[in-house]
Amino acid sequence: MSSTPSNNDDETPKDPLQEMLANLMGGQGMEGFDPAELAKAAGLPSDPNALAQMFSQVQAMMNSSSDTPVNWDLAHDAARKAAAGDDPSVTPHQQREVDEALRLAEMWLDPFTDLAATAIIGRAWSRAEWVEETLGTWKRLTEPVANSIAFAISTAMNDHLPEEMKSMMGGAASMMQNMGGALFGLQLGQAVGALSKEVLGSTDIGIPLADLQMALLPSNIKEFGEGLEIPEQEIRLFLALREAAHARLFVQVPWLRGHLLGAIESYARGIHIDMSRIEDLAQNLDPSNPEAMQAALSEGVFMPARTPEQDAALAKLETALALVEGWVDEVTFAAAANLPAAAALRETVRRRRATGGxxxxxxxSLVGLELRPRRLREAAALWASLKDLRGIAGRDAIWAHPDLLPTSADLDDAAGFSARRSAEDASELDVDAALAKLLDGGFEDFQTDSTTDGEAKTNDGEPGPGADGTEGTGGTDGAGGKD
Known part of the structure; x- marks a missing residue:
C-alpha cells in the first residue's frame, strides 16, 4: 500500500481495511491504490484484472446506503439496466393502436360478463416503463423472503470470516452487513428486468402488478407474434381483450387484489432460509469471484424443501390464480369469437402461462415462488359449466365474496360444484323466505297463537293454569269469575 500518511486531523490510525473500504465506497474507486499491496493486505489474489472486476461489483453493491436489509435502490437500477437493451420508446402511432384495441376490447366484452367496464385509459408501455410501474408491487411480494435472505447471508459471512480478518474489519463491519441485501437487490432487479422483456401487459402473470392500470407492451407483442403467422392487429386485439378482462375483474371485485397479494405475502413469510447451505457457501466463497454468490442466489440454493403447511398455502394460492386466469380465459374466448385465430391464440397463451418463460x-428460483396457474384449463371448464347452469350473471356472482370461490377439489369436479352451489343457493332461498315471512307478520301470528297476560292453553283449547299457578279465567260469556 502507498506510504502516504493518513490525513486524519487527530492522526488516529485507522484499520487498514476500513480505510480502504471507506475510500472505495466514498467514490475514489481504485485511484491511489496499489492493487498488489491491496491484495496483500486483504489476503486476496494479486491479479489486477480480477481485483478490478471484484471491486467494481462491490462498489456497485455497497456504494449507496440503504435503510432496509435489502438495497431496493440497487434493485431498481439493476432492473432498469436489464430492461434497457433494445427498448425503443413507444411511438404515438403505437399508443393509438393500443388505445384503440383496448377501447374495442371493452365494447366486445360487455355482452359476455356482468362486470361493468372500468373507464380506465389504456396505455402503451416500454419495458422500462413497465419496470417503473410494477417495481413497487415486486418489492411488496418479495420483501419478506428478501429480508430473510439478506440477514442470513450477512450473518453467515460474518461468522465465517477469519479472526485476523475480523480485526482488520473494525468499523467497516457495518458496510459488510449490507452485502447480503445488496446481492439480493441486484439479483431481484436483474430478474424483474428480464421479465420486462417477456410480459405483454400489466396483468400478464395473473396479478395486477400496477394498481388500476391497463397497459400493453408493443415491442413484446411484436416478438410474441413472430412465427405465429397471425396478423399483428388480431394478436393485439386478443391480448387487449385479456388485459381488459383482467382489469374488469380486479376493479369490480375490489377484495381480489388484496386477496391474491396477501396470499403471496403469507407464503413468502413462511419461507425459511437453509442456513447450512449459506454457511457452506460462506466457508467456500472465493473473494475473487463475486459472481459465485449471485449465481447461488439465482439458482435458489438457499431455498429448502417446502413444509406441508407451505404446500397447503401454495395449493390455495395456485387455485386462486387458476380461477382468475380461467375466468379471463373463458370470457376472452367468448368475446373473441369473431377473430379467425381466436382458438389458436387461446391455446398459445394457455401453454405460455402454464410453462412460464x-x-x-x-x-x-430467487424467491421460491412461481406465479403460474397450473390448473388453468380445469378452472376455465368450471366457469363454462357455471355459465351454462346459472347464466352470465350467476357465474360472475361467485366473485361477490371469497368464501364463495371454488376450492382445489371443486376444480376436479366442475359439474359437482355447480350442483352443490345450486343446492346451497336453494337452501339460502328457503332461509330467506322463512325470515321474510317472519318479518312480514309471522311474528304477529306467533304472538296471537301464544298466551298473553299469563294465560296458557291446554291441549283441548280450554283455559289452563296461569303463569302464577292459579286457574285461568273462564266462562262462555267471556266475563269469567270464581264460582
Missing part, C-alpha cells in the same frame, strides 16, 4: 423461472 426463462425470466419467470429465474424469478421463481
Amino acid at each position: 426463462p425470466a419467470e423461472h429465474a424469478f421463481g
Whole structure:
C-alpha cells in the first residue's frame, strides 16, 4: 500500500481495511491504490484484472446506503439496466393502436360478463416503463423472503470470516452487513428486468402488478407474434381483450387484489432460509469471484424443501390464480369469437402461462415462488359449466365474496360444484323466505297463537293454569269469575 500518511486531523490510525473500504465506497474507486499491496493486505489474489472486476461489483453493491436489509435502490437500477437493451420508446402511432384495441376490447366484452367496464385509459408501455410501474408491487411480494435472505447471508459471512480478518474489519463491519441485501437487490432487479422483456401487459402473470392500470407492451407483442403467422392487429386485439378482462375483474371485485397479494405475502413469510447451505457457501466463497454468490442466489440454493403447511398455502394460492386466469380465459374466448385465430391464440397463451418463460423461472428460483396457474384449463371448464347452469350473471356472482370461490377439489369436479352451489343457493332461498315471512307478520301470528297476560292453553283449547299457578279465567260469556 502507498506510504502516504493518513490525513486524519487527530492522526488516529485507522484499520487498514476500513480505510480502504471507506475510500472505495466514498467514490475514489481504485485511484491511489496499489492493487498488489491491496491484495496483500486483504489476503486476496494479486491479479489486477480480477481485483478490478471484484471491486467494481462491490462498489456497485455497497456504494449507496440503504435503510432496509435489502438495497431496493440497487434493485431498481439493476432492473432498469436489464430492461434497457433494445427498448425503443413507444411511438404515438403505437399508443393509438393500443388505445384503440383496448377501447374495442371493452365494447366486445360487455355482452359476455356482468362486470361493468372500468373507464380506465389504456396505455402503451416500454419495458422500462413497465419496470417503473410494477417495481413497487415486486418489492411488496418479495420483501419478506428478501429480508430473510439478506440477514442470513450477512450473518453467515460474518461468522465465517477469519479472526485476523475480523480485526482488520473494525468499523467497516457495518458496510459488510449490507452485502447480503445488496446481492439480493441486484439479483431481484436483474430478474424483474428480464421479465420486462417477456410480459405483454400489466396483468400478464395473473396479478395486477400496477394498481388500476391497463397497459400493453408493443415491442413484446411484436416478438410474441413472430412465427405465429397471425396478423399483428388480431394478436393485439386478443391480448387487449385479456388485459381488459383482467382489469374488469380486479376493479369490480375490489377484495381480489388484496386477496391474491396477501396470499403471496403469507407464503413468502413462511419461507425459511437453509442456513447450512449459506454457511457452506460462506466457508467456500472465493473473494475473487463475486459472481459465485449471485449465481447461488439465482439458482435458489438457499431455498429448502417446502413444509406441508407451505404446500397447503401454495395449493390455495395456485387455485386462486387458476380461477382468475380461467375466468379471463373463458370470457376472452367468448368475446373473441369473431377473430379467425381466436382458438389458436387461446391455446398459445394457455401453454405460455402454464410453462412460464426463462425470466419467470429465474424469478421463481430467487424467491421460491412461481406465479403460474397450473390448473388453468380445469378452472376455465368450471366457469363454462357455471355459465351454462346459472347464466352470465350467476357465474360472475361467485366473485361477490371469497368464501364463495371454488376450492382445489371443486376444480376436479366442475359439474359437482355447480350442483352443490345450486343446492346451497336453494337452501339460502328457503332461509330467506322463512325470515321474510317472519318479518312480514309471522311474528304477529306467533304472538296471537301464544298466551298473553299469563294465560296458557291446554291441549283441548280450554283455559289452563296461569303463569302464577292459579286457574285461568273462564266462562262462555267471556266475563269469567270464581264460582
